[in-house]
Amino acid sequence: xxxxxxxxxxxxxxxxxxxxxxxxxxxxxxxxxxxxxxxxxxxxxxxxxxxxxxxxxxxxxxxxxxxxxxxxxxxxxxxxxxxxxxxxxxxxxxxxxxxxxxxxxxxxxxxxxxxxxxxxxxxxxxxxxxxxxxxxxxxxxxxxxxxxxxxxxxxxxxxxxxxxxxxxxxxxxxxxxxxxxxxxxxxxxxxxxxxxxxxxxxxxxxxxxxxxxxxxxxxxxxxx
Amino acid sequence: xxxxxxxxxxxxxxxxxxxxxxxxxxxxxxxxxxxxxxxxxxxxxxxxxxxxxxxxxxxxxxxxxxxxxxxxxxxxxxxxxxxxxxxxxxxxxxxxxxxxxxxxxxxxxxxxxxxxxxxxxxxxxxxxxxxxxxxxxxxxxxxxxxxxxxxxxxxxxxxxxxxxxxxxxxxxxxxxxxxxxxxxxxxxxxxxxxxxxxxxxxxxxxxxxxxxxxxxxxxxxxxxxxxxxxxxxxxxxxxxxxxxxxxxxxxxxxxxxxxxxxxxxxxxxxxxxxxxxxxxxxxxxxxxxxxxxxxxxxxxxxxxxxxxxxxxxxxxxxxxxxxxxxxxxxxxxxxxxxxxxxxxxxxxxxxxxxxxxxxxxxxxxxxxxxxxxxxxxxxxxxxxxxxxxxxxxxxxxxxxxxxxxxxxxxxxxxxxxxxxxxxxxxxxxxxxxxxxxxxxxxxxxxxxxxxxxxxxxxxxxxxxxx
Numbered sequence: 067x068x069x070x071x072x073x074x075x076x077x078x079x080x081x082x083x084x085x086x087x088x089x090x091x092x093x094x095x096x097x098x099x100x101x102x103x104x105x106x107x108x109x110x111x112x113x114x115x116x117x118x119x120x121x122x123x124x125x126x127x128x129x130x131x132x133x134x135x136x137x138x139x140x141x142x143x144x145x146x147x148x149x150x151x152x153x154x155x156x157x158x159x160x161x162x163x164x165x166x167x168x169x170x171x172x173x174x175x176x177x178x179x180x181x182x183x184x185x186x187x188x189x190x191x192x193x194x195x196x197x198x199x200x201x202x203x204x205x206x207x208x209x210x211x212x213x214x215x216x217x218x219x220x221x222x223x224x225x226x227x228x229x230x231x232x233x234x235x236x237x238x239x240x241x242x243x244x245x246x247x248x249x250x251x252x253x254x255x256x257x258x259x260x261x262x263x264x265x266x267x268x269x270x271x272x273x274x275x276x277x278x279x280x281x282x283x284x285x286x287x288x289x290x
Numbered sequence: 291x292x293x294x295x296x297x298x299x300x301x302x303x304x305x306x307x308x309x310x311x312x313x314x315x316x317x318x319x320x321x322x323x324x325x326x327x328x329x330x331x332x333x334x335x336x337x338x339x340x341x342x343x344x345x346x347x348x349x350x351x352x353x354x355x356x357x358x359x360x361x362x363x364x365x366x367x368x369x370x371x372x373x374x375x376x377x378x379x380x381x382x383x384x385x386x387x388x389x390x391x392x393x394x395x396x397x398x399x400x401x402x403x404x405x406x407x408x409x410x411x412x413x414x415x416x417x418x419x420x421x422x423x424x425x426x427x428x429x430x431x432x433x434x435x436x437x438x439x440x441x442x443x444x445x446x447x448x449x450x451x452x453x454x455x456x457x458x459x460x461x462x463x464x465x466x467x468x469x470x471x472x473x474x475x476x477x478x479x480x481x482x483x484x485x486x487x488x489x490x491x492x493x494x495x496x497x498x499x500x501x502x503x504x505x506x507x508x509x510x511x512x513x514x515x516x517x518x519x520x521x522x523x524x525x526x527x528x529x530x531x532x533x534x535x536x537x538x539x540x541x542x543x544x545x546x547x548x549x550x551x552x553x554x555x556x557x558x559x560x561x562x563x564x565x566x567x568x569x570x571x572x573x574x575x576x577x578x579x580x581x582x583x584x585x586x587x588x589x590x591x592x593x594x595x596x597x598x599x600x601x602x603x604x605x606x607x608x609x610x611x612x613x614x615x616x617x618x619x620x621x622x623x624x625x626x627x628x629x630x631x632x633x634x635x636x637x638x639x640x641x642x643x644x645x646x647x648x649x650x651x652x653x654x655x656x657x658x659x660x661x662x663x664x665x666x667x668x669x670x671x672x673x674x675x676x677x678x679x680x681x682x683x684x685x686x687x688x689x690x691x692x693x694x695x696x697x698x699x700x701x702x703x704x705x706x707x708x709x710x711x712x713x714x715x716x717x718x719x720x721x722x723x724x725x726x727x728x729x730x731x732x733x734x735x736x737x738x739x740x741x742x743x744x745x746x747x748x749x750x751x752x753x754x755x756x
Contacts, residue, residue: 164605183633205671209637212675242637244671244686249726 079197080105082121084114084143085129085159090182094127097186102193111135115146122150124197127189128176130160130167144174151175155196159189165210173273178202200262201269208241211268215275230268237264301354302347311347350427429466433459457508464501503527571599591631598624615648615681616641619674622656632663632670640676648681650715651734655683657707658730662687666728680735688727708732 079102083091086109095104106121108114111134118126126147130140138145140158147154158176160167161183168179177196180189181204192202203211215230230238233254240250247265251258303313305323312330316323333340440455507522575596582588616638623634642648655672662670666687673684704721708730712719717734 163601205635205637205673209639209673212639239673239675242639242675243673243684243729244635244669 078103079125079193080121080123081125081127081193082106082108082114082117082123083127084108084117084132084140085127086110086131086133094186094189097189098193099186099190102190109133111139111142111146114143118143118147118150118154123154125193126154126156127193128156128158128171130158130162130171140171140176141174144171144176148175155199157192157196157202163206165213168207168210169214169272172207172269175273177269178204179207180204181206199266201265203238203241203265203268205242205244208238211272212238212242215271230271234264234268237261238268241265300351302351304354308344309348310353311344311351314351315347346431433463457505460501460505460508464498464503464505466498499530503530567603571603572596587631590633591628594627594631594633595624598627613644614641615644615652615676616674618644618648618652619655619672619683622652623659623672626656626659626663626670630660630663634659634663634670634672636672636674638674638676640674642676642681647715647717647734650711651681651683651717651732654708654711654717654719654732655685657704657711658683658685658732661704662689662728662730665689665692668727678736680733682734683732684729685732686727686729691723691725691728693723 081098081102081104083094083104084107085091085094088109091107091109098104105123106117108117109132111132113134114126114128114132126143128140128143132139132143135142135146140160144151144156147156156176158168158171158179159182160171160179161181162168163181172179177199178192178201180192180202184192184204195202211230212235236254237250240253241247245253247258247261251261254261298317300318301314302310303317304310305313307327312326313323315321316326319326330340330344333343436459503526504519504523507519507526575592579589579592582592619638620636623636626632627634644652655674659670659672662685666689668688671684671686673686675682708721709719712732712734715734717732719733720731722729722731
């Protein structure tokens with residue numbers, strides 16, 4: 067994955083902010099750390115696809131609900147940016163906590179999901195993490211994962227993609243309880259790198275699992 | 291005008307002497323069974339009328355099993371509940387008032403039969419449907435009785451002017467059939483816009499029309515001359531066809547306009563509802579925020595409360611049962627947020643119905659949240675996980691931490707409200723505090739056989755609701 071400079075800690079992370087509210091975009095720009103450079107902005111699906119293709123940023127901060135296109139919002143931007151998906155990472159942002167939105171955008175290829183209410187420091191941290199190739203799980207996303215995959219650890223008979231391992235479950239539970247990666251590492255006596263590996267593995271399962279229940283579950287669960 | 295009398299459907303009963311007709315009739319009318327039987331025998335002695343009546347009911351009235359099968363096969367309408375919830379609402383209220391005239395008349399003649407206690411709401415539509423269905427048979431029966439009466443009168447030598455009576459009967463019959471249609475379409479408009487029974491409706495209309503036309507023709511021509519009548523019939527049908535051809539497009543357009551207008555009204559109602567809700571909540575909050583712009587905590591508190599309320603309204607799950615544990619935890623978190631102006635993030639996985647012990651868990655969690663919001667810093671994270679074996683709640687803050695063992699004895703919050711309460715209800719509470727924050731872990735194991743307990747609990751709930 068990390069063929070480009072995104073893998074190594076370069077000082078300036080170039081991001082594109084995709085959100086239809088100009089006020090939110092400017093607020094976010096002001097909140098981000100100085101070493102995160104906003105290379106472009108977009109307000110609609112078409113604009114976003116064009117800007118991302120032109121700028122080729124390290125990270126795209128992508129609102130889930132966007133006007134334009136065929137009405138698919140953030141998912142459509144991800145689909146339209148398929149050629150750059152290897153070098154550009156997407157971090158989904160939303161005011162919506164609905165499972166349907168979260169799961170669908172993750173399955174479309176986003177590396178993380180945060181709600182718009184989080185602080186500037188937290189979002190900068192999430193951007194750095196995503197730029198480094200890791201996944202960003204909010205407590206709520208971890209809760210969705212636990213709800214969707216079930217809280218029982220994987221049997222050997224099960225398809226590997228359809229269940230979480232015991233360790234992954236532990237990590238997800240701690241994240242759902244509000245632990246940071248660092249705190250998770252301390253609690254489980256493992257390194258942060260190992261936590262990140264587990265989280266990435268869960269993300270991969272979430273994206274690739276063919277478990278049909280997952281989509282159905284998300285569609286049914288309209289509640290936050 | 292007619293009070294809605296919900297009565298058991300007319301079906302043949304199981305406690306039968308011959309075919310269960312009397313038992314079913316007695317149950318349906320709410321009369322004593324013995325009286326019905328005696329009445330039937332007396333009627334049978336009176337020239338065999340009772341026998342005919344009995345035989346007719348035997349043929350026309352289904353047994354309870356058949357009736358249930360028929361009703362199961364023909365539900366009211368698949369989309370009916372969505373289109374008009376009030377119609378299928380519990381307790382057949384005003385909806386039954388405009389059942390078919392025949393049924394209403396029957397109800398009136400039957401006197402004040404009391405609604406049996408067993409008539410549960412779910413059955414009410416079923417009661418109604420057979421009533422409407424038998425309206426037809428009752429009319430038919432009345433017609434046959436009339437014919438029989440006329441025949442008997444003729445046998446007895448009374449001169450009955452058949453030449454006028456038959457056309458009049460035909461006109462009346464046709465008109466009745468067509469007007470029944472009106473009544474039904476009015477109901478259908480309420481119940482089902484797709485006009486499920488359209489073919490039947492058209493057939494009925496055609497039959498009514500034919501009868502009326504024939505009757506009028508016979509009456510007008512004044513004679514029974516068939517060829518003349520046939521000719522007139524043909525020409526009148528041709529005229530009617532022409533009129534229909536001309537009026538059909540206009541009628542269709544009218545119908546479409548009506549449909550469009552109806553859809554527009556539904557949209558307008560929805561819009562009005564949303565506008566009303568936004569006005570009551572969001573606009574009021576925005577006004578408050580503008581006036582309190584100076585106080586940051588107030589603004590945050592208002593915004594959080596409004597966000598929570600709006601989220602609840604937008605994403606509420608109508609299929610979800612009330613009284614779930616997750617709701618209790620969410621409500622407690624909302625309360626803490628409101629009173630202390632501190633963000634509390636709740637994540638729930640799994641859910642179960644609330645019980646008394648869960649109430650204790652919610653109270654303990656609430657106390658932990660209050661402590662976390664008061665003494666801790668940063669956001670308070672709450673995580674609820676319900677598995678088959680236990681319900682667990684974790685409340686985490688990022689405050690400076692404290693030593694649970696070094697708490698003064700008079701601090702009841704932690705010792706009594708959290709630890710003591712959990713222990714009393716067979717659960718555990720672990721407080722884990724460090725420099726980086728405090729986490730309260732509450733665990734309430736479910737008693738063995740909890741699933742059976744939950745099932746009976748559900749059942750009793752169901753009974754209460756009925």
